[in-house]
Amino acid sequence: HIVNPEDYQPPIWKSYLYQLQQDAPRPKRITCPQEVFHGMISREFADELLARAEGAYLIRESQRQPGSHTLALRFGHQTLNYRLFYDGKHFVGEKRFESVHDLVTDALITLYIETKAAEYIARMTTNPIYEHLGYTSLLKDKMVHRLSRGRTEPRRVTFQRNDRISSPLVRRSALKDTPEKQCSYEKIHNFKVHTFRGPHWCEYCANFMWGLIAQGVRCSDCGLNVHKQCSKLVPSDCQPDLRRIKKVFSCDLTTLVKAHNATRPMVVDMCIQEIEARGMKSEGLYRVSGFTEHIENVRLAFNRDGEKADISASAYADINTITGALKLYLRDLPIPVITFELYSKFIQSAKIPNVESRLEAVHESLLQLPPAHYETLRYLMAHLKRVTLFEKDNLMNSENLGIVFGPTLMQPPELNALTTLNDMRQQKLVVQLMIEHEDVLF
Numbered sequence: 001h002i003v004n005p006e007d008y009q010p011p012i013w014k015s016y017l018y019q020l021q022q023d024a025p026r027p028k029r030i031t032c033p034q035e036v037f038h039g040m041i042s043r044e045f046a047d048e049l050l051a052r053a054e055g056a057y058l059i060r061e062s063q064r065q066p067g068s069h070t071l072a073l074r075f076g077h078q079t080l081n082y083r084l085f086y087d088g089k090h091f092v093g094e095k096r097f098e099s100v101h102d103l104v105t106d107a108l109i110t111l112y113i114e115t116k117a118a119e120y121i122a123r124m125t126t127n128p129i130y131e132h133l134g135y136t137s138l139l140k141d142k143m144v145h146r147l148s149r150g151r152t153e154p155r156r157v158t159f160q161r162n163d164r165i166s167s168p169l170v171r172r173s174a175l176k177d178t179p180e181k182q183c184s185y186e187k188i189h190n191f192k193v194h195t196f197r198g199p200h201w202c203e204y205c206a207n208f209m210w211g212l213i214a215q216g217v218r219c220s221d222c223g224l225n226v227h228k229q230c231s232k233l234v235p236s237d238c239q240p241d242l243r244r245i246k247k248v249f250s251c252d253l254t255t256l257v258k259a260h261n262a263t264r265p266m267v268v269d270m271c272i273q274e275i276e277a278r279g280m281k282s283e284g285l286y287r288v289s290g291f292t293e294h295i296e297n298v299r300l301a302f303n304r305d306g307e308k309a310d311i312s313a314s315a316y317a318d319i320n321t322i323t324g325a326l327k328l329y330l331r332d333l334p335i336p337v338i339t340f341e342l343y344s345k346f347i348q349s350a351k352i353p354n355v356e357s358r359l360e361a362v363h364e365s366l367l368q369l370p371p372a373h374y375e376t377l378r379y380l381m382a383h384l385k386r387v388t389l390f391e392k393d394n395l396m397n398s399e400n401l402g403i404v405f406g407p408t409l410m411q412p413p414e415l416n417a418l419t420t421l422n423d424m425r426q427q428k429l430v431v432q433l434m435i436e437h438e439d440v441l442f
């Protein structure tokens with residue numbers, strides 16, 4: 001649903017954990033009068049030295065493992081001992097610190113908060129503000145627009161072919177004639193552990209993100225900041241921020257279309273429009289390759305200018321530059337249009353001898369593609385079908401287009417020369433089938 005910008009209420013950030021962090025004991029280093037480090041003193045003696053204050057700490061050499069160091073830290077009226085490591089940074093667990101002082105500061109905050117507020121933390125995700133927040137994009141752009149979650153339910157239709165009714169196939173409602181521009185594909189967030197400078201609050205549960213470093217995670221695509229534990233509960237509704245998406249080529253398909261709020265990548269739309277406008281009769285269309293440096297220039301233009309890239313005849317007179325750029329774009333996707341996950345399903349489908357069952361299997365596999373991949377494939381196949389209508393001039397039919405696009409659209413999950421060679425026939429066949437039966441498959 002769309003929320004009216006006037007209805008937007010700023011979230012109420014919860015400061016309980018922030019207050020607690022302020023109260024956490026501060027590190028107090030117990031220094032040895034003679035040396036920098038305490039030597040091989042016993043646990044008991046360390047205990048005695050630290051008993052004075054919460055937050056007191058010292059580093060001693062381990063008696064059991066000489067040469068290794070132990071951090072002894074006073075917290076909760078007892079002495080905690082940690083094996084201390086150093087590899088350019090200091091650490092006892094996952095987090096790495098510039099100094100032992102920072103490590104102890106962070107440990108004290110974490111221990112204090114997680115002891116004092118254990119129950120609070122366990123419950124903090126149960127009533128998230130996320131839904132009310134309308135996500136971060138709203139804070140940045142004042143654009144209150146919540147993406148509709150679920151996908152459009154595919155509707156069941158029966159299609160007729162050769163005057164007999166084939167088994168019912170599930171068919172997605174056609175988008176062709178709907179000018180619907182809003183993209184509602186699901187996309188998972190791309191969370192990475194993050195160190196926040198200054199106090200930060202979780203955009204899922206509204207609570208403070210405690211600690212000195214690595215307090216939470218940030219989505220590299222949209223900038224959403226949440227606790228690590230909250231990240232597992234955030235829905236797959238990442239709306240990538242254009243400012244964070246650096247390039248067009250080699251960018252994940254779903255990420256790119258979500259960033260541009262489009263149905264398909266603009267590279268595919270723009271190249272196909274250009275080819276249909278001036279290249280359909282060109283001999284060897286898609287088979288003949290353009291000059292590598294011209295294709296490279298197109299790639300750079302898209303990465304630099306996005307949808308403003310100039311690929312007109314005045315910029316690139318040779319249509320093979322445009323077909324080459326489109327092929328390169330598809331080949332360079334980190335996840336191919338026919339995803340690694342579904343690769344073998346498509347290959348197996350192509351091996352089915354019965355034509356009718358083979359088509360059905362391909363259709364079943366198509367429906368499992370992520371929506372952005374499905375829409376891209378559908379648009380491309382409709383275009384390739386039109387290319388074959390000009391076979392008399394361009395000498396391209398569905399079979400040789402299958403040879404060209406097979407390895408461009410599908411790659412085995414593990415690159416292995418033998419599999420690739422064995423699957424070539426099926427790759428070609430899958431594409432050939434999709435072109436020939438484009439009208440019923442999509």
Ligand SMILES: [Zn+2]
Binds near residue numbers: 188223
């Ligand atoms: Zn995100």
Ligand SMILES: [Zn+2]
Binds near residue numbers: 202203207226
């Ligand atoms: Zn949270």
